[in-house]
């Protein structure tokens with residue numbers, strides 16, 4: 001059984017076949033799924049998925065591209081959602097300096113507010129950090145009691161070591177199977193298997209050989225295979241250790 005720790009099944013790209021697809025997950029070896037919310041609409045849609053499927057858990061937070069919608073009412077609603085039985089994390093939250101539709105200081109304030117929520121509720125966080133390595137690490141230092149996962153980790157080996165030292169996990173996705181994934185093999189080699197999580201970020205980031213297509217959790221074995229290759233493990237060993245890692249981090 002593989003634990004999918006990051007997917008967006010509320011995305012409209014799944015509107016046509018969501019129920020059919022999700023019903024096939026268990027028979028395809030995907031044991032548990034965390035549906036990660038990103039915007040206002042997906043907060044409620046993640047809750048609905050979590051309530052409809054016993055194997056789906058929820059993470060509740062606003063993605064840095066959507067923190068323009070963050071206000072006191074939204075924070076209050078997120079707090080309620082995060083207190084639900086199958087809510088396992090605050091996320092995805094963080095910083096994205098790639099497009100910068102939302103100014104950096106606004107992103108940082110929203111990230112800080114959501115880290116504080118995680119601290120208050122004693123929940124781990126799922127962090128999206130793109131081209132904001134320095135400021136991302138600064139926020140981690142500001143909240144030493146909060147840990148979680150840097151999802152789709154894209155930083156350096158040095159930063160990975162610092163996160164690992166502070167008790168964080170690293171999430172790896174389809175891009176580690178791409179030919180141009182220069183840093184990923186080095187980072188995975190440096191990361192103990194006990195700190196790796198498998199994730200797809202579906203419907204995005206499909207791994208080779210399905211790159212460019214809509215992604216879903218049935219592609220996780222391709223990601224596990226690449227991790228196994230780098231770590232000198234079997235795919236089954238990678239699936240097992242990452243399942244245990246996910247259960248530990250998300251307290252399942």
Ligand code: NI
Pocket residue numbers: 006008036092201
């Ligand atoms: Ni995501």
